[in-house]
Amino acid sequence: MERPTPDGVRYQPTINIEKAPRIVAPILYVGTAYGFLGLAALLSINYAPWLARGDYGYPLVIMMVHFFTLGFLSMTAMGILNQWIPVVFDVEPLRVRRVIVNFLLYLVGLLTFEWGFQQHEWGVLAVGGSLLALAILAWSAGVLGQLHRSSKPHDVVYRGIQSAVLGFNLVWVLGVFMALAFLGWWPEYQVLRVHIATALAAWMGLLILTVQQKLNPMFSMSRAEGVNFALPMVLAGGGVLLAWASLVTSPLLIRVGGGLWVGTAVFAGIQLVRVLKQGKSKTFDRVFVGVGAAWLLFLAAAILTVWLNPLAVLVAFWGMLTLILSYQTRILPFMVALVVAKRLPGPVFKAFFMAQAMHSKNQPVIVAVLGLAGAALSVAGRLKGAPAFDAVSGTIILLLIASQIVNGALSMAQGRKRAPARP
Numbered sequence: 001m002e003r004p005t006p007d008g009v010r011y012q013p014t015i016n017i018e019k020a021p022r023i024v025a026p027i028l029y030v031g032t033a034y035g036f037l038g039l040a041a042l043l044s045i046n047y048a049p050w051l052a053r054g055d056y057g058y059p060l061v062i063m064m065v066h067f068f069t070l071g072f073l074s075m076t077a078m079g080i081l082n083q084w085i086p087v088v089f090d091v092e093p094l095r096v097r098r099v100i101v102n103f104l105l106y107l108v109g110l111l112t113f114e115w116g117f118q119q120h121e122w123g124v125l126a127v128g129g130s131l132l133a134l135a136i137l138a139w140s141a142g143v144l145g146q147l148h149r150s151s152k153p154h155d156v157v158y159r160g161i162q163s164a165v166l167g168f169n170l171v172w173v174l175g176v177f178m179a180l181a182f183l184g185w186w187p188e189y190q191v192l193r194v195h196i197a198t199a200l201a202a203w204m205g206l207l208i209l210t211v212q213q214k215l216n217p218m219f220s221m222s223r224a225e226g227v228n229f230a231l232p233m234v235l236a237g238g239g240v241l242l243a244w245a246s247l248v249t250s251p252l253l254i255r256v257g258g259g260l261w262v263g264t265a266v267f268a269g270i271q272l273v274r275v276l277k278q279g280k281s282k283t284f285d286r287v288f289v290g291v292g293a294a295w296l297l298f299l300a301a302a303i304l305t306v307w308l309n310p311l312a313v314l315v316a317f318w319g320m321l322t323l324i325l326s327y328q329t330r331i332l333p334f335m336v337a338l339v340v341a342k343r344l345p346g347p348v349f350k351a352f353f354m355a356q357a358m359h360s361k362n363q364p365v366i367v368a369v370l371g372l373a374g375a376a377l378s379v380a381g382r383l384k385g386a387p388a389f390d391a392v393s394g395t396i397i398l399l400l401i402a403s404q405i406v407n408g409a410l411s412m413a414q415g416r417k418r419a420p421a422r423p
């Protein structure tokens, strides 16, 4: 059924929000992830001298990196998918008790793993890595089970989620392998670059490319006709396969993979513009300022990979932070609107209109500006060997968190007053 929007445009959502889980399922992960992001930012300020020297192999730096990757990036992704999968694939959400147990296992695993790095206790590190592996397996089983039960077509979105979940599991396999190598149980073997490539391009990259196939048309009210979303995903996946092939051939294959990732970013950018051009929304949604800035950073990271420059990872991290915080300016108000809409009489889809009134229009622009500035400062800190730059870029992350919380809370409070109870 096509539904009229407040500005009179007709647009057909392809999701079933009646299937959304209780808000605790996404918020437990997403809220905790903000705490880990803050911790990673504080640590990055503390370790600025090491970052400026490029001492990325120090155990404390690796610990900080995983507060960001496993604590912020992966926890956010897991929480958002807890909400997104039932809604998009029209299946029952997982039971809340199961979500909470899975969350606690992951949290204990992550804290144990990080404690191992902090104390240089490689046995503790391996135990933490194994608990994390169990938690990721249990979470993946939940997602894959829901996909299996869905009657939706096995299209690019379906395959994209499957591939990203596979990527997440390959990441922990390589991670545990490296953790055991610290104990001397395996021979030293260079899998770190493949661990990083799989984490960033398969787990995070394919997930982003998949989720935005739904988000971008929804926020711009576009049908996205004639856009071949599979293309950038195939290029991203091809780059990951080359990274794996580099294990048994030459590390130079990573450069070719970097070339494919340049193609991914270029096509994703072109497709974003095509989706927006078909948009029926009468106002430009500033979330796309943040999304555009993130894709510029991904492009820069891919180009740096062609030169095998380690700064590629840093720039990709900033891209992911910018992208996630931008989308969250729209996703978090929607989650809150859904809770309110379910309590009010009338159809639940009024949550769409309530969320429209409850999001901060300018926050994505703030995220874009701070994201680009933070990335530039991190790179400058390393190139000039100046810790002050890295310390400022860590402070920018704290500013991002503060502005996200303050602007989000203010606009939700104002929007609740303005939003119509019935469309």
Ligand code: HEM
Binding pocket: 056, 057, 058, 061, 062, 065, 066, 069, 070, 073, 074, 129, 132, 133, 171, 172, 174, 175, 176, 178, 179, 192, 195, 196, 199, 200, 203, 204, 313
């Ligand atoms: C259970 C999951 C994971 C385990 C057990 C694990 C384990 C490890 C270990 C042991 C290292 C150090 C390797 C070395 O220096 O020789 C490492 C490095 C790294 N991992 Fe993970 N990891 C996991 C998940 C992830 C995820 C999800 C991401 C990204 C989304 C990630 C990104 C990285 C990066 C960027 C480095 C390099 C850090 C540096 O050199 O400072 N890891 N990982």
